Amino acid sequence: MESRLVDGNCRMKDCGDAGLGMLEPNDGRRLLESYSDREFGISCHDLSIQEPYEGMEFISEDAAKIFYDEYARHVGFTMRVMSCRRSERDGRILARRLGCNKEGHCVSIRGKLGPVRKPRASTREGCKAMIHVKFDKSGKWAITKFVKDHNHPLVVSPREARQTMDEKDKKIQELTTELRMKKRYLIILKNMNPEKSFCISHSKVKHL
Template identity: 70%
Template sequence: MYLKNTTTFSINTMSGLILSDRQNPVSKKILSFHQFDCFPSLGFNFLDQFSFTVTIDSMAVEPREGTEFESEEAAKMFYDDYSRSLGFVMRVMSCRRSERDGRILARRFGCNKEGRCVSVRGKSGSVRKPRQSTREGCKAMVHVKYDRSGKWVVTKFVKEHNHPLVVEPRQARQSLDEKDKRIQELTIELRNKKRLCAAYKEQLDAFAKIVEEYSNRMSKRVESVVENLKEFEEIEFELLRSKQDAIYKPALNV
């Protein structure tokens, strides 16, 4: 990769240099200085917590075994920038997941010309005329693995490509930028849909609450009506009984 942007170096010790760049999150193992003899007469650590800005131009930075990254995404961004500088398109390839919780433990990034195109047979059994394939069986790749320290470490790097690097960096960058833009648009659309669904759910919950309250009130009214009917039946029975007693008692006295 060729770093042409201004890059900030943060020095925390007399023998450590960490490359910190927004677009190129490179590990401290890639670039490091082990001696600082600029201030031999100073009796204190003048460089502690000191930061300065330099510009690096025309310096290719390649992945190396043992290189560390803060995350899988940081490793992906690094190899993506590396592929752009060399003139090929990066491809996200296979990964290995944890059998316990499904977390990604290792990831492989490679060239978009990796693999071969497989012939497809039609329903009649004849081989269909294959479309022009961009696959050439390229082996170029980088393999990163999650380490116990919490870092992602490069465990294997294959530099050589078996095809000319004819893709212009600008074209590759434009293609990837268009994909990133489309992903961003879809992400915004998905976020808006989620908000709309949340609003619908809130309205539905409010309506369900109203229906539940109305149902409870109706249930209480029905219970009240049933109780009133029972009381009315008891009163009616008592009146009928009193009426019968009033009729039959004089007859018995005679």
């Protein structure tokens, strides 16, 4: 099995695959738009994202994350990656819960003499909105539960939505935004070439 390394700009060197050639950053967007929601669970016409529903299938956990993150930005909230269930046999993730960043409540940490530090404004409001995705026997990931309603106003602007995140979420978002786009391109490439293996690198294109 041939493996190729895709760099940070998602430019892929032609290694003999007829018709594949070089993949430019904008090509990834066009390729993504060429796929239907049957493969990805995503409708990419002008970034119009369909609403999740129980039974919706994805080719991988990452595809489910990409979809729900796009849905969250489209609706007006920020996605939080939450709990998962792993196989007791080999540790593989079998189920994942994805929700709103306003899920839960902040816990105050106090010392014997009062607050340890000045409390900051809380972004947690106990929101229950979420999806639960589970790996099934067919080898795909499917939504088994979808909670649509939020208990707080939704911020339509993606930029404003990200300004409501707490510091931890901001750092996580900064580190994962670029990776999310790379994973999206890799999913596309994998669907185009299921017999090949791809991975991500920040360096230039190389042969493995």
